[in-house]
Each structure stands twice: as structure tokens, then as C-alpha cells.
Amino acid sequence: MPYRAPITDFRFIFDHVSDFSQVQGTERFGDASDDMVDAILEGAGRICEEVLEPLRRTGDMQGAVLENGVVRMPEGFKQAFGELAEGGWIALSAAQEYGGMGLPITMTTALNEMMASTTMGLGLCTILTQGQIEALEHHASDPIRETYLPKLISGEWTGTMNLTEPQAGSDVGALKTRAEPNEDGSYAITGQKIFITFGDHDMAENVCHLVLARLPGAPGGTRGISLFMVPKLIPDDAGNTGVANALKVVSLEEKMGIHSSPTAVMQYDGATGWLVGEENKGMAAMFTMMNNARLAVGVQGVGCAEGAYQQSLAYAQEREQMGRIIDHADVRRMLLTMKAETFVARAIAVNCAVAIDMQTATGEAEWKARAALLTPIAKAFATDIGCEVASIGIQVHGGMGFIEETGAAQFLRDARITPIYEGTNGIQAADLVGRKMMDGGEAAFRLLDEIEAHAESVRSQMPELAEPVWQASETLREAVEWLVAQSDMPTRLAGSVPFLRAFARVLGGHYHLRAALAEQGEGARTKLARFYIMRLLPEHAALLTHAMAGAGDLFALDEDEMAA
Amino acid sequence: MPYRAPITDFRFIFDHVSDFSQVQGTERFGDASDDMVDAILEGAGRICEEVLEPLRRTGDMQGAVLENGVVRMPEGFKQAFGELAEGGWIALSAAQEYGGMGLPITMTTALNEMMASTTMGLGLCTILTQGQIEALEHHASDPIRETYLPKLISGEWTGTMNLTEPQAGSDVGALKTRAEPNEDGSYAITGQKIFITFGDHDMAENVCHLVLARLPGAPGGTRGISLFMVPKLIPDDAGNTGVANALKVVSLEEKMGIHSSPTAVMQYDGATGWLVGEENKGMAAMFTMMNNARLAVGVQGVGCAEGAYQQSLAYAQEREQMGRIIDHADVRRMLLTMKAETFVARAIAVNCAVAIDMQTATGEAEWKARAALLTPIAKAFATDIGCEVASIGIQVHGGMGFIEETGAAQFLRDARITPIYEGTNGIQAADLVGRKMMDGGEAAFRLLDEIEAHAESVRSQMPELAEPVWQASETLREAVEWLVAQSDMPTRLAGSVPFLRAFARVLGGHYHLRAALAEQGEGARTKLARFYIMRLLPEHAALLTHAMAGAGDLFALDEDEMAA
Incomplete structure (x- = not known):
């Protein structure tokens, strides 16, 4: 069945399950009128349905290939990327000053999800380019901005993020790549980077690498890292691509999924780079890029879930085994689980995006804290759900789900990277219980206050839905109180991972309740809310028990006992 | 890190977490002395460690290939299969009369797990051959037994199971393959079968297909199905392989995993076959084969989990990111979850095998009922856990987990078929709440009585472990009482799938408690039991809430609403 972009659901969440109308009410995003929002959603939906979806399986089968030192993309990708660029889809949220549309991140979030449902591999190229644009907008000097931003925004060039080295993954501070000053103010970059997504390809004329490296004499750890722009082809004074830089793709990884996304080992041999931001402040600049990238990756999880759901629903309607399988109770349970979870993941992601936009538009600390709180939840929960829903999708297909031709397996193979990259979900959970609770739980309590106030306001109207949400929020509140009282990291x-999931479970109850309320009367959203609240929300209690179990028993077994 | 066969854990579960000593005490299995059991475990462990493990990745990369109508196995497989055959490992539990060792199914269960940890694809060939041997022992005529059993048991020939057709998967009764009587008492078989595991290969001289087909005028549905032996090469009167039969491999499926296991589309064009068992009683004969195959597939889940755990533990001990990652609390949580769940799955499988052996040895109805109750739980829970643990294993590896070279992804790709084949886990759960509860819950209550009696007997000794197990069992008991009172299927x-998982959760608590008790003093097993009982067991409550939610809300949304 062809993919249908879920634009009705986006619009519904924008209007009823988030504060997107507040974003539209700000001066910064005043252009994002209802008509504009509809046009963007419809246009993005159309290009994903018509141009990208036909490439999903081709991209998986052919994969990106390294040939004679350059990466060749699968058939049709160059043209599709060209259409994305021409339509202005690469950088919806980039500043208008350099050719962007200046739209809310919320709009980009919707686009990113739809790209992940269709060709997740290609979507990575635009996500990374978006991230690079944002990093340059915030941190680069004027000459760099003027040279690179128009080309990145137009899609003539694309961007990458070079953090990881063999010994430096989650521990970015362990990186060893060196930057030696040249006489002309540029730097010579030397080192090897791994896991470089779209480190090379043939869809655009230049690839611009943002590379983390150490200056001579820089402090150890993360405080001695600087950020450099290192283009594949060095622009001449007119900004046109000129001579080749001293960098190359050594190899591409053979991966479980996202075969259309080339994952490169990059070698820099005294490549010419230019400092972006201040010396030794590279991590701060990179974090600008990473936070939104975390949301974007979360949304890839939603996209995989949505794609898997649509395909599974269609299959369950067609496939007959003792009647159509959609009429079997357990198949219904699987499909409704997929649908209810996808809604939760999407609602969390949109609410996170709205908070980022409100932070951008108002600069208010409360919105900043809300965005900071929701980002790790959006990233980790939505990517876990992406894998889980894709796996349920395989199950709905029975034996056919294991056959690659069906396409069901690809959603899981593609989704499986999302809980890992842009900070593993363990890192996200650590961020949530660590940095994001440094405020003593204030941002969390404020959100729980809203959830409980909402539940109370609808209690008389829909008691059997409102009451469990209120109760779950109270249970979560107790866990937050316990958590912030623990000084021992x-x-x-x-219990950080179960805690994060429990938080998402409660948010899910809240968003389903808002959806049910908006519907007025017992419609599809109320029925789905009941399914979620009665069947999936109860999971929060056991998760919070786990979350508060402490570290003692984790370290009780020694390594010999673990290996026995 | 090389795989190390978990023979200590098997021996511990045999001795302390199951009634295997009762099996050893029967006349039927009196040969299975402690020394014999140790020798078998060690021998099986050695061949898996030394011969099979090196083939795991080769088999995945090269896969089985169809060339000029015959299937070529990956490098090294023919020789490895030859070593298995020579060592007598193909048919440990087959009757001694035809050359088998007559050992308990419990021993075969241990072997099957170790094969799944090393080369799951190859293990399928022996599992199917074991199943065919069993079906022939129970249902075939003397001439067929005399011709086929010695060759199958020696590994000179192998066996397959032909049920599925494009329109007949879970609904076996929909099959259309025809069997027309020949004048000489044989039958001409015509039809197409799909998903035929090891439908052809080059490791043995003959492939013997057990094929379900309909005789002329047979009733519709499952009551009109007969079983036929249809060999690839028709044996001559001396039992040697003679002329080729009218059957062929049309194609092999491209699958997500188990690439070394050829999954064939088989075409029978008037192929010569011989009736096995009575006319129209093919399903009964096939069920003999399927029940043990269900346990064997469950055990494949355990094998994938064990393999993934061992590899992840070794990686976590080596990999340094802000210190060795095994010293991070969340990595510990992941590893202990893997270990605790693998133990539960293995203990359920062994207890199921012991019940089958006791049924065989004593013919007692209670053992039969116990085996029948545990089979769907062993199959479904262990295969779900196989996938979950393999996925956690990828997560422990971080970015390296997504790179195929590491091998972590293969465990998940291989494991992902196990919740589907030999009856999807939805079918298993339906079997549990349907057929296996037709006794009014008697077998379940008897098991819960044992669990609670055990918990009560150790309550004073280890109250913080015994009490939650007792409570969980009581909660499960209430759910069973509710379930058997529901006449509406x-x-x-x-709620059948969550019910099955909750049942397994409670069994897990019981087995961990038995393990802790056996240890005498606070050792590794007590610590692991505490981890499981405090962190994972609580999940049962939400699962049982889900299990008792009824069907109403599953059918509340119509299909348009599901697609919206």
C-alpha cells in the first residue's frame, strides 16, 4: 500500500495537543499562518508520497557504494535530492537572510518524520545539513556564514558532523584529531573520524564537514575541543567550489539498515579547515547542532513507526487466515498498540519542537527548560517505539514479515540505529536524570502540574480516562521527588532508562486525554485514548518501581559472577 | 570473544530448578546417569564451541544459494553437518531401535540451544530432522520406518515439514495440495509449498519431505488432510537413494536473517509419496512433530539470547568510554536484564522438556497437562526474549552494534523469525488461553499451587524474595480464575499475549527463587534473583490488567478510523 502522509494527525496535534498556536502568535513566527502551515504539510506530504517513497526499497537493496574513492548513491537519489532542494525543503527553518524560509522547527519536525517513513537514509542528509546550518548561524564568522549558508540552504552543498573516533564515542572528550594553525589563519586538520553519515555522496557538488579537533596545547577532555569547517572542495574567493581538500573516504560500513545512508570512515591528512566559534568551545557549538538533531532522530523513530503501521494495517485488511486477520482480536491489539504508541511519540516530538520554537521566539527560561526536559524523552522514547512498532509490524505480517521483499523488516533494520546515534538512549536517560534535574525537578514538576490540572478539569466529563492519568502523574511526581533527593549519581x-520511559508513558496519557477531549463525543480518538490508558499506561508503575530500585544490586555481581 | 557453552547453568537448572532427577529415576530414561548427562553436555558444548561457532558469520554472509535447481550451502557447513552426524548429535532422543540414543528430550533441548547460539541456521536442519523422526516413530508403517529412520538418525538423510501454502499459513486447513492414489499403493502429490526450511541442500544425500495434502473427496478444513512421505530421491528396495522424484525447489526467499537456512518454495508435480498414518489424520501426526518443534524453536530464542549476552558482556568489559562501560550503571542494568531473562527463558524451556520426558516415561495425565501448558509459554516467551535480549545486546555495543562485522546485529536478525514460525506467538497465546484452559484452569492452578507452596516454604528464610513471588502468583491466579470464567473467546x-507474558514473569520469579534457595547463602544466583524479582517481576501486574481488559475496545474503532 502506498504511504499516506499523516497530515491530518499533525494538524490535529498542532491545534489540540500542543501549544503550536502560541508559536503562530509570536512575532518571530507570525508568517506561519494556518494556510501556510497547511500548504507546507501538504507539500511535504506530497513530495514524500510521490518522490521519496518509491526509493525506500531501492535504496535498501542497492545501498550507497564506495567506488574509486567516491560514494555513489542508489538510483534515483540524486534526482530526488534535487527535487527536495528545488522545493526549498532542505532548510525550512533556516534564516531568511541566507535564503531559508524561517519557519518553526515544528514544521521541519513534521517533514523529518515523513522523510523517515519513506527514505530514512536520505532524510539523514537533510537532518545533518539542517544541523550544520544552525551551528553556522549561531557560531560561525560572517565570511564563513556568507560562503556556506546560501549553498547549504539551497542544497547545492550538504553538511556532516564529525565527532566520533574509534576511541571516542559517547566519550567525545577522548578525541585525538589535531588542528595545527596555518600561516593564513586557516588550520591543518589531521586525524581519522568514524561513523560519518553522508561523509561523501554524488547528490550535491560539495560536502562540508564540521570537524571536532584539538588545537596545540589545548586542555584535555571536552574543554579542549574546537570546531572546524573542512570542505571537501575548497571554495575560491567567489564562493565556487575549487580544489580538492586533503581528505578522503577510507571505507563505508556494512550496516544492519539505512543502506542508502553512506556511513564513512573519514581520513583528514592536513586538510584545510577554518575555526567555527571560539577556540576550545567546540563542544558548545556542537551541542547547538546536537540538540535539534536529537529531536530529529526521535522523529525518525516516529516515521519508522508510522510507515510500519500503515503497511501492517493494509496487510491485515487484505490477508485472509480464518477470515481477514484484522478481525482477530490479537491482530487488533497489535495494530492499536502501534497506532496508540505512534501517536504518543509524535505528540511528544511536536511538543518538544513547539517548546524549542517558543524558546527561540520568546527567549523565556521556562520554554527553554521545557525544551531541555522534553528533548531526551522525545529522542529516547520515540526511537524505542520506532523499533518496537516496527517489530510488531513484522509480527502482523507473519512469515511474510521476515521476507525482505515485503518491506516490513526494513522498518526495523532502519529504525534500530535510532536508539544509538545522536547519543544513545542510555545517554539520553542520563541527561534526563542528571542535567535536566539539576533544577531540583522544577521543569518536571511544572509539566506535571499542567498534566494534573488538565486531568482535574476534565475529570467530571470523562472520569474513567482522566482519573488514571492523574494518578499516574502523581506516581511519577513521587518518583521525581525521590530522584532529585538522591545525591548519589x-x-x-x-533507574534512568525505566524512569524516562515512565515519564513518556505519563505524557502519553496526557496527550491521549487532550486528544479525546478535543474530539467532543465518543469518536476514534477517545476510543484510542481508552485503549492506551487502560492497557499501556499501567506499565508506568512497574517502570517507576524499577527506576527507584537503586544501584546496589546492579553492582552486587562481580564480573566473574556475570560471566558464570 | 569465543562462545562458551553454558553447561554449568544447564546442569544447575537440571539439578535445582527442575524435576530432571525424576526423569533420571524413570525406567525409560534410566541410562541418563549423571555421568552420561555431563558427558553429553560437554560433548555438545565442545562441538558447538569448536565446529559450529566459526560458521556463524560465514553462514550469514554467504547464505544458502540456489544454483541450477539445487541449493549450495555456505563454506564449511557440509563438513560441520558431517561431524554432527558422526558424533550422533542429530538424533540424541531418537529410539535406540533404529540407531538413536534414546536420551531425554531435555538433553536435545540443551543441544538445540547451544546450536542456536552458534549457527542457528544449521540447527534448523537438525530440529526438523528430529521432528520428522518423531513423527515417523509414532505414525509411520513399519516399511517406512525401516527405510527412513536409520538414514535420518545417522544424518545420511534429512527431513522437512511441508505445511504452508500461500493461502494457508496459520490457517493450515486452507491448504490445496492434492494426493492422488497410484496403482501401487503410493500417491501422486501435486501442489506448491512455501517457507520450506532446508527444502534442499548439499549436506546429505537425500531430503525427505513430510507433506500435508488432500486425498480425493477428503472433507474440507483440517479434517481432510493427510500426511505423506515424499523423498527427493526415491529409495530402491535396498533402501539406497535411487531416481529423482518429481519435485523441485522453485526459489529461495531473501530473508532478514538465518541466511544459512535455505527457505524454499517447493513445487510437487505428481511426485511419488507414501501415506504416513491414517487417511485424513495428517494434522494429528503433524502435531506430534509440531509440539516438540515449538519447544525447539523456543530454545532457539534462548540460544540467541545467550549468544548475544556473552558477546555483549565481553564487549562491555573491553570497551572504554569514561572508564570501562561495564562500570556504568545503565550498562550493568542492560547486562543483568539480559542474564536474568535468559535464565528465565532457559528454565521454562528445561521445565517444559522435563514434563515431556516425564509424560513419555510415565504416561501420567498430570505430566501431559504440564507439558501442554508449558509448551506455548516456552515457545512464545523465550522467542520474545531472544529478540529483546539480542536488541539490548546491540544497544550495549553502541554504534558498533549496528555494524554487521561486529555480529551483534545478526543475533537480532536471526532471532526475529522465532516469534513467527512454528505457530506465531499470537497462536501460542491463543493456544494457552483456549485449548490449554479447557481443563478449567486445572493444570495452571496446580502449577501455581507448587509455586506458592515453594514460596511459603522459603518465606522465613528469604522473605524479600519469596513474598513478591507469592503475591505475583496470587495475582496470576485471580487472572486465571477470571479467564476460565469467560465463555466469550x-x-x-x-488479552492472551499479555497473559502469556505475565505467566512467564511469574514462572521466572519462581525459578529465580529456586535458584537462590539452592545456592545456600548470598551468591551470584541470589543476587540475580533479587535483580529480577525487584525490577522485572513487577511488570506482571500491568500485563494482567491488560490481559483482563476484554475485547470491547479492540473492536471499537472501525477500519476507517484505524486508517485515519
Whole structure:
């Protein structure tokens, strides 16, 4: 069945399950009128349905290939990327000053999800380019901005993010790539980077690498890292691509999924680069890029879930085994789980995007804190759900789900990277119970206050839905109170992953309740809310028990006992 | 890190977490002395460690290939299969009369797990051959037994199971393959079968297909199905392989995993076959084969989990990111979850095998009922856990987990078929809440009585472990009482999958408690039991809420609403 972009659901979440109308009410995003929003959603939906979806399986089968030192993309990708660029889809949220549309991140979030449902591999190229644009907008000097931003925004050039080295993954501070000053103010970059997504390709005329490296004499760890722009082809004074830089793709990884996204080992041999931001402040600049990238990756999880759901629903309607399988209770349970979870993941992601936009538009600390709180939840929960829903999708297909031709397996193979990259979900959970709770839980409590106030306001109207949400929020509140009282970090970290999931479970109850309320009367959203609240929300209690179990028993077994 | 066969854990579960000593005490299995059991475990462990493990990745990369109508196996497989055959490992539990060792199914279960940890694809060939041997022992005429059993048991020939057709998967009764009587008492078989595991290969001289087909005028549905032996090469009167039969491999499926297991589309064009068992009683004969195959597939889940755990533990001990990652609380949580769940899945499988052996040895109805109750739980829970643990294993590896070279992804790709074949886990759960509860819950209550009696007997000794197990068992008991009171099947089925998982959760608590008790003093097993009982067991409550939610809300949304 062909993919249908879920624009009705986006619009519904924008209008009823988030504060997007507040974003539209700001001066910064005043252009994002209802008509504009509809046009963007419809246009993005159309290009994903018509141009990208036909490439999903081709991209998986052919994959990106390294030939004679350059990467060749699968058939049709260059043209599709050209259409994305021409339509202005690469950088919806980039500043208008350099050719962007200046639209809310919320709009980009919707686009990113739809790209992930269709060709997740290609979507990575635009996500990374978006991230690079943002980093340059915030941190680069004027000459760099003027040279690179128009080309990145137009899609003539694309961007990458070079953090990881073999010994430096989650521990970015362990990186060793060196930057030696040249006489002309540029730097010579030397080192090897791994896991470089779209480190090379043939869809655009230049690839611009943002590379983390150490200056001579820089402090150890993350405080001695600087950020450099290192283009594949060095622009001449007119900004046109000129001579080749001293960098190359050594190899591409053979991966479980996202075969259309080339994952490169990059070698820099005294390549020419230019400092972006201040010396030794590279991590701060990179974090600008990473936070939105985390949301974008979360949304890839939603996209995989949506794609898997649509395909599974269509299959369940067609496939007959003792009647159509959609009429079997357990198949219904699987499909409704997929649908209810996808809604939660999407609603969390949109609410996170709205908070980022409100932070951008108002600069208010409360919105900043809300965005900071929701980002790790959006990233980790939505990517876990992406894998889980894709796996349920395989199950709905029975034996056919294991056959690659069907396409069901690809959603899981593609989704499986999302809980890992842009900070593993363990890192996200650590961020949530660590940095994001440094405020003593204030941002979390404020959100729980809203959830409970909402539940109370609808209690008389829909008591059987409102009451469990209120109760779950109270249980979560107790866990947050317990958590912020723990000064021992291993104790917090020991239950961080179940805590994050429980938080998402409660948010899910809240968003489903808002959806049910908006509907007025017993319609599809109320029925789905009941399914979620009665069947999936109860999971939060066991998760919070786990979250508060402490670290003692985790370290009780020694390594010999673990290996026995 | 090389795989190390978990023979200590098997021996511990045999001795302390199951009634295997009762099996050893029967006349039927009196040969299975402690020394013999140790020798078998060690021998099986050695061949898996030394011969099979090196083939895991080769088999995945090269896969089985169809060339000029015959299937060529990956490098090294023919020789490895030859070593298995020579060592007598193909048919440990087959009757001694035809050359088998007559050992308990419990021993075969241990072997099957170790094969799944190393080369799951090859393990399928022996599992199917074991199943065919069993079906022939129970249902075939003397001439067929005499011709086929010695060759199958020696590994000179192998066996397959031909049920599925494009329109007949879970609904076996929909099959259309025809069997027309020949004048000499044989039958001409015509039809197409799909998903035929090891439908052809080059490791043995003959492939013997057990094919379900309909005789002329047979009733519709499952009551009109007969079983036929249809060999690739027709044996001559001396039992040697003679002329080629009228059957062929049309194609092999391109699958997500188990690439070394050829999955064939088989075409029978008037192929010569011989009736096995009575006319129209083919399903009964096939069920003999399927029940043990279900346990064997469950055990494949355990094998994938064990393999993934061992590899992840080794990686976590080596990999440094802000210190060795095994010292991070969340990595510990992941590893202990893997270990605790693998133990539960293995203990359920062994207890199921012991019940089958006791049924075989004593013929007692209680053992038969116990085996029948545990089979769907062993199959479904262990295969779900196989996938979940393999996925956690990828996560422990971080970015390296997504790179195929590491091998972590293969465990998940291989494991992902196990919740589907030999009856999807939805079918298993339906079997549990349907057929296996037709006794009014008697077998379940008897098991819960044992669990609670055990928990009560150790309550004073280890109250913080015994009490939650007792409580969980009581909660499960209430759910069983509720379930057997529901005459509406959709109501039972609506919560069947969460019910099965909750049942396994409670069994897990019981087995961990038995393990802790056996240890005498606070050792590794007590610590692991505490981890499981405090962190994972609580999940049962939400699962049982889900299990008892009824079918109403599953059918509340119509299909347009599901697609909206």
C-alpha cells in the first residue's frame, strides 16, 4: 500500500495537543499562518508520497557504494535530492537572510518524520545539513556564514558532523584529531573520524564537514575541543567550489539498515579547515547542532513507526487466515498498540519542537527548560517505539514479515540505529536524570502540574480516562521527588532508562486525554485514548518501581559472577 | 570473544530448578546417569564451541544459494553437518531401535540451544530432522520406518515439514495440495509449498519431505488432510537413494536473517509419496512433530539470547568510554536484564522438556497437562526474549552494534523469525488461553499451587524474595480464575499475549527463587534473583490488567478510523 502522509494527525496535534498556536502568535513566527502551515504539510506530504517513497526499497537493496574513492548513491537519489532542494525543503527553518524560509522547527519536525517513513537514509542528509546550518548561524564568522549558508540552504552543498573516533564515542572528550594553525589563519586538520553519515555522496557538488579537533596545547577532555569547517572542495574567493581538500573516504560500513545512508570512515591528512566559534568551545557549538538533531532522530523513530503501521494495517485488511486477520482480536491489539504508541511519540516530538520554537521566539527560561526536559524523552522514547512498532509490524505480517521483499523488516533494520546515534538512549536517560534535574525537578514538576490540572478539569466529563492519568502523574511526581533527593549519581542512573520511559508513558496519557477531549463525543480518538490508558499506561508503575530500585544490586555481581 | 557453552547453568537448572532427577529415576530414561548427562553436555558444548561457532558469520554472509535447481550451502557447513552426524548429535532422543540414543528430550533441548547460539541456521536442519523422526516413530508403517529412520538418525538423510501454502499459513486447513492414489499403493502429490526450511541442500544425500495434502473427496478444513512421505530421491528396495522424484525447489526467499537456512518454495508435480498414518489424520501426526518443534524453536530464542549476552558482556568489559562501560550503571542494568531473562527463558524451556520426558516415561495425565501448558509459554516467551535480549545486546555495543562485522546485529536478525514460525506467538497465546484452559484452569492452578507452596516454604528464610513471588502468583491466579470464567473467546483472546507474558514473569520469579534457595547463602544466583524479582517481576501486574481488559475496545474503532 502506498504511504499516506499523516497530515491530518499533525494538524490535529498542532491545534489540540500542543501549544503550536502560541508559536503562530509570536512575532518571530507570525508568517506561519494556518494556510501556510497547511500548504507546507501538504507539500511535504506530497513530495514524500510521490518522490521519496518509491526509493525506500531501492535504496535498501542497492545501498550507497564506495567506488574509486567516491560514494555513489542508489538510483534515483540524486534526482530526488534535487527535487527536495528545488522545493526549498532542505532548510525550512533556516534564516531568511541566507535564503531559508524561517519557519518553526515544528514544521521541519513534521517533514523529518515523513522523510523517515519513506527514505530514512536520505532524510539523514537533510537532518545533518539542517544541523550544520544552525551551528553556522549561531557560531560561525560572517565570511564563513556568507560562503556556506546560501549553498547549504539551497542544497547545492550538504553538511556532516564529525565527532566520533574509534576511541571516542559517547566519550567525545577522548578525541585525538589535531588542528595545527596555518600561516593564513586557516588550520591543518589531521586525524581519522568514524561513523560519518553522508561523509561523501554524488547528490550535491560539495560536502562540508564540521570537524571536532584539538588545537596545540589545548586542555584535555571536552574543554579542549574546537570546531572546524573542512570542505571537501575548497571554495575560491567567489564562493565556487575549487580544489580538492586533503581528505578522503577510507571505507563505508556494512550496516544492519539505512543502506542508502553512506556511513564513512573519514581520513583528514592536513586538510584545510577554518575555526567555527571560539577556540576550545567546540563542544558548545556542537551541542547547538546536537540538540535539534536529537529531536530529529526521535522523529525518525516516529516515521519508522508510522510507515510500519500503515503497511501492517493494509496487510491485515487484505490477508485472509480464518477470515481477514484484522478481525482477530490479537491482530487488533497489535495494530492499536502501534497506532496508540505512534501517536504518543509524535505528540511528544511536536511538543518538544513547539517548546524549542517558543524558546527561540520568546527567549523565556521556562520554554527553554521545557525544551531541555522534553528533548531526551522525545529522542529516547520515540526511537524505542520506532523499533518496537516496527517489530510488531513484522509480527502482523507473519512469515511474510521476515521476507525482505515485503518491506516490513526494513522498518526495523532502519529504525534500530535510532536508539544509538545522536547519543544513545542510555545517554539520553542520563541527561534526563542528571542535567535536566539539576533544577531540583522544577521543569518536571511544572509539566506535571499542567498534566494534573488538565486531568482535574476534565475529570467530571470523562472520569474513567482522566482519573488514571492523574494518578499516574502523581506516581511519577513521587518518583521525581525521590530522584532529585538522591545525591548519589549511580543511584539516579541505575533507574534512568525505566524512569524516562515512565515519564513518556505519563505524557502519553496526557496527550491521549487532550486528544479525546478535543474530539467532543465518543469518536476514534477517545476510543484510542481508552485503549492506551487502560492497557499501556499501567506499565508506568512497574517502570517507576524499577527506576527507584537503586544501584546496589546492579553492582552486587562481580564480573566473574556475570560471566558464570 | 569465543562462545562458551553454558553447561554449568544447564546442569544447575537440571539439578535445582527442575524435576530432571525424576526423569533420571524413570525406567525409560534410566541410562541418563549423571555421568552420561555431563558427558553429553560437554560433548555438545565442545562441538558447538569448536565446529559450529566459526560458521556463524560465514553462514550469514554467504547464505544458502540456489544454483541450477539445487541449493549450495555456505563454506564449511557440509563438513560441520558431517561431524554432527558422526558424533550422533542429530538424533540424541531418537529410539535406540533404529540407531538413536534414546536420551531425554531435555538433553536435545540443551543441544538445540547451544546450536542456536552458534549457527542457528544449521540447527534448523537438525530440529526438523528430529521432528520428522518423531513423527515417523509414532505414525509411520513399519516399511517406512525401516527405510527412513536409520538414514535420518545417522544424518545420511534429512527431513522437512511441508505445511504452508500461500493461502494457508496459520490457517493450515486452507491448504490445496492434492494426493492422488497410484496403482501401487503410493500417491501422486501435486501442489506448491512455501517457507520450506532446508527444502534442499548439499549436506546429505537425500531430503525427505513430510507433506500435508488432500486425498480425493477428503472433507474440507483440517479434517481432510493427510500426511505423506515424499523423498527427493526415491529409495530402491535396498533402501539406497535411487531416481529423482518429481519435485523441485522453485526459489529461495531473501530473508532478514538465518541466511544459512535455505527457505524454499517447493513445487510437487505428481511426485511419488507414501501415506504416513491414517487417511485424513495428517494434522494429528503433524502435531506430534509440531509440539516438540515449538519447544525447539523456543530454545532457539534462548540460544540467541545467550549468544548475544556473552558477546555483549565481553564487549562491555573491553570497551572504554569514561572508564570501562561495564562500570556504568545503565550498562550493568542492560547486562543483568539480559542474564536474568535468559535464565528465565532457559528454565521454562528445561521445565517444559522435563514434563515431556516425564509424560513419555510415565504416561501420567498430570505430566501431559504440564507439558501442554508449558509448551506455548516456552515457545512464545523465550522467542520474545531472544529478540529483546539480542536488541539490548546491540544497544550495549553502541554504534558498533549496528555494524554487521561486529555480529551483534545478526543475533537480532536471526532471532526475529522465532516469534513467527512454528505457530506465531499470537497462536501460542491463543493456544494457552483456549485449548490449554479447557481443563478449567486445572493444570495452571496446580502449577501455581507448587509455586506458592515453594514460596511459603522459603518465606522465613528469604522473605524479600519469596513474598513478591507469592503475591505475583496470587495475582496470576485471580487472572486465571477470571479467564476460565469467560465463555466469550474474543474476550479471552484480547488479552492472551499479555497473559502469556505475565505467566512467564511469574514462572521466572519462581525459578529465580529456586535458584537462590539452592545456592545456600548470598551468591551470584541470589543476587540475580533479587535483580529480577525487584525490577522485572513487577511488570506482571500491568500485563494482567491488560490481559483482563476484554475485547470491547479492540473492536471499537472501525477500519476507517484505524486508517485515519
